[in-house]
Amino acid sequence: MSTPDPGAGAAHDDVVTGPGTTGGAAGAETPDGLPGVPDGFERLWTPHRMAYIGGQDKPTDAHAGPGCPFCRIPTLPDAEGLVVARGRTAFVCLNLYPYNSGHLLVCPYRHVADYTDLTTDEVTEVAELTRTAMRVLRAVSGPHGFNLGMNQGDVAGAGIAAHLHQHVVPRWGGDSNFLPIVGRSRALPELLGDTRDRLAAAWPPPGATPATDADLKG
Numbered sequence: 001m002s003t004p005d006p007g008a009g010a011a012h013d014d015v016v017t018g019p020g021t022t023g024g025a026a027g028a029e030t031p032d033g034l035p036g037v038p039d040g041f042e043r044l045w046t047p048h049r050m051a052y053i054g055g056q057d058k059p060t061d062a063h064a065g066p067g068c069p070f071c072r073i074p075t076l077p078d079a080e081g082l083v084v085a086r087g088r089t090a091f092v093c094l095n096l097y098p099y100n101s102g103h104l105l106v107c108p109y110r111h112v113a114d115y116t117d118l119t120t121d122e123v124t125e126v127a128e129l130t131r132t133a134m135r136v137l138r139a140v141s142g143p144h145g146f147n148l149g150m151n152q153g154d155v156a157g158a159g160i161a162a163h164l165h166q167h168v169v170p171r172w173g174g175d176s177n178f179l180p181i182v183g184r185s186r187a188l189p190e191l192l193g194d195t196r197d198r199l200a201a202a203w204p205p206p207g208a209t210p211a212t213d214a215d216l217k218g
C-alpha cells in the first residue's frame with residue numbers, strides 16, 4: 001500500500017513530541033539568538049493536517065474495501081486505528097486530520113455515502129454514539145460547545161464522500177483564529193494517540209449508554 005496508514009500513530013509521534021509539546025528539547029533545534037522557549041508557534045507543525053491537504057490519504061476511488069479509510073480503520077487494532085469506541089453498526093474514531101483536539105468521527109461500518117442509505121438501526125446508533133461522544137469529550141476536556149454534522153458529497157466539502165461520517169468537533173472559546181483561513185492548519189497541542197487513550201478510557205462500556213453527563217462521570 002503506497003499511501004500512509006491513516007491509523008498509524010508513529011509518524012505523528014515523531015514530530016508532535018518534538019519541541020514545543022514537552023518543552024524540554026526546545027532549545028536543541030533553535031539557532032542561537034532566536035527565542036528558545038516553547039511557544040505557540042512551535043505547535044503549528046501539524047504534519048497530519050498537511051498530509052491531508054496533500055491528498056495522501058484520499059481514496060483512489062469510491063469503492064468499499066482497503067482503499068477506503070473508514071472501511072479499513074475498524075479492521076485495525078484500536079490504538080493503531082485511533083478507534084475510541086465500537087458499536088454494533090457504527091464506530092467512533094479520532095479524525096486523523098483534526099480541526100481541534102478531540103475531533104471525533106462517527107461512522108457506520110457499512111460503506112454507504114448518503115444519510116438516507118442508513119438503516120434505522122444505523123441512524124439510531126450513529127445518533128447515540130454522537131451523544132455519548134459529546135458526554136465523553138465534556139468529561140475529559142470540558143469543551144464549551146460543539147460543531148456536529150455531515151458533509152454530503154464532494155461539493156459539500158466531504159473529504160471522503162463515499163463513506164458517510166459524522167463530525168463531532170469540540171469547541172472552546174477563542175479556539176478559532178486566523179490560522180485555518182491563512183495557514184490552512186490548526187495548532188494542536190496534544191498527541192492524537194494520547195487523545196485516543198483518554199477518550200477510550202472515559203467511554204462507557206458496551207450497553208451502558210449514559211443518560212446524563214453525571215452518569216458518565218459516576
Ligand SMILES: [Zn+2]
Nearest residue numbers: 068071111163
Ligand atoms: Zn468505506
